[in-house]
Amino acid sequence: MNTVHELIDEIDHGSMPDAERRKVLLAATGVLGGVGLLAAAYPFIASLEPSARELAxxxxxxxxxxxxxxxxxxxxxxxxxxxxxxxxxxxxxxxxxxxxxxxxxxxxxxxxxxxxxxxxxxxxxxxxxxxxxxxxxxxxxxxxxxxxxxxxxxxxxxxxxxxxxxxxxxxxxxxxxxxxxxxxxxxxxxxxxxxxxxxxxx
Structure with a gap:
């Protein structure tokens, strides 16, 4: 199984077939997009929760x-x-x-x-x-x-x-x-x- 560094190496040096390179890039983009979306949404979601004072x-x-x-x-x-x-x-x-x-x-x-x-x-x-x-x-x-x-x-x-x-x-x-x-x-x-x-x- 290829490590992340090996995959990046293969993409950079063109030794990976185009179809496989596209799959890897799409997967990486999806993961990074998901992480970014969660990071952006967290403050909004946290603001909807009542504070301890409000609960009390x-x-x-x-x-x-x-x-x-x-x-x-x-x-x-x-x-x-x-x-x-x-x-x-x-x-x-x-x-x-x-x-x-x-x-x-x-x-x-x-x-x-x-x-x-x-x-x-x-x-x-x-x-x-x-x-x-x-x-x-x-x-x-x-x-x-x-x-x-x-x-x-x-x-x-x-x-x-x-x-x-x-x-x-x-x-x-x-x-x-x-x-x-x-x-x-x-x-x-x-x-x-x-x-x-x-x-x-x-």
Missing amino acids: QGGPVLSDISTLAVGELRTVAWRGKPVWLMRRSDEMVHALQQPNPALADPLSKRSEQPASCVNATRSERPELLVAVGICTHLGCSPVLHLDDGALNAELHAPGGFLCPCHGSRFDLAGRVVKNVPAPTNLEIPDYRFTTATTVQIG
Whole structure:
């Protein structure tokens, strides 16, 4: 079997038949072209892969809710956003399931939530609220109020959320009341239960 140097020697000195010389030159050109194409394509392909930071920000987040008390609001970070986890009492759930003329979008028709959460409690399990804690007006974070008499009267419920920036108000399902700056209900992210007490967000 000829080595590369011997083949080059034969091509240079014309001792190789023309047909064979053409085959060798075509093969060599194909190999060099393939290597060049791979070298040129690598940076482009590498740029399509998400960075470690993007993977960390966009990946799912697991949260154990086994110790989440009734009325407690816990915040976890997901995709750079605060996501609320709140265990609602039976009284809170009952209030959410009643008609409330104060709400701008009670059936969440103009709001962002998974299909499994298009219901009065905007959740997969009535007792657990999972919501992005960012006001849909200008991005402030609303504050939970459980003992605000005026808010409770407006929402016909034992509690709600009040945005400290411009006064938007939301019930315990994240539904916005009428005539406030926030245009839509709070966002409900995609989530699922991986165990009876573990929620995967994203």
